[in-house]
Amino acid sequence: MAFIKDEKNFLDIHLGTYELSFNKKYRLITLLNDFTLGLWFLIGSVFFLFDHLKTAGAILFIVGSAQLLARPVIKLIHAFRFSNKRKNF
Numbered sequence: 400m401a402f403i404k405d406e407k408n409f410l411d412i413h414l415g416t417y418e419l420s421f422n423k424k425y426r427l428i429t430l431l432n433d434f435t436l437g438l439w440f441l442i443g444s445v446f447f448l449f450d451h452l453k454t455a456g457a458i459l460f461i462v463g464s465a466q467l468l469a470r471p472v473i474k475l476i477h478a479f480r481f482s483n484k485r486k487n488f
Contacts, residue, residue, distance in 0.1 A: 432466055432473055439463035 412419040439459045446456030 428473055429470070432470060436463050436466040436470075439466070 440463045443456040443459030443463065446452035446459065
């Protein structure tokens with residue numbers, strides 16, 4: 400029988416001998432990623448106002464785009480773990 404347990408740092412879903420745990424502490428990493436992402440796009444936008452900085456601006460846009468792609472990966476890696484509760488003898 401499945402049941403859900405909500406603790407301070409984790410939300411645990413028990414499915415027989417398996418447990419799916421969602422970590423609530425990933426928020427700091429996600430916020431840091433979002434902050435630097437916005438910073439790269441802001442600086443890249445300013446760089447595009449000057450001809451000699453357009454290449455650097457394009458590089459910052461590429462870095463920001465990679466971080467946009469990394470957002471769901473970061474959330475998945477830090478949000479949950481899957482473990483088998485059955486003990487190995």
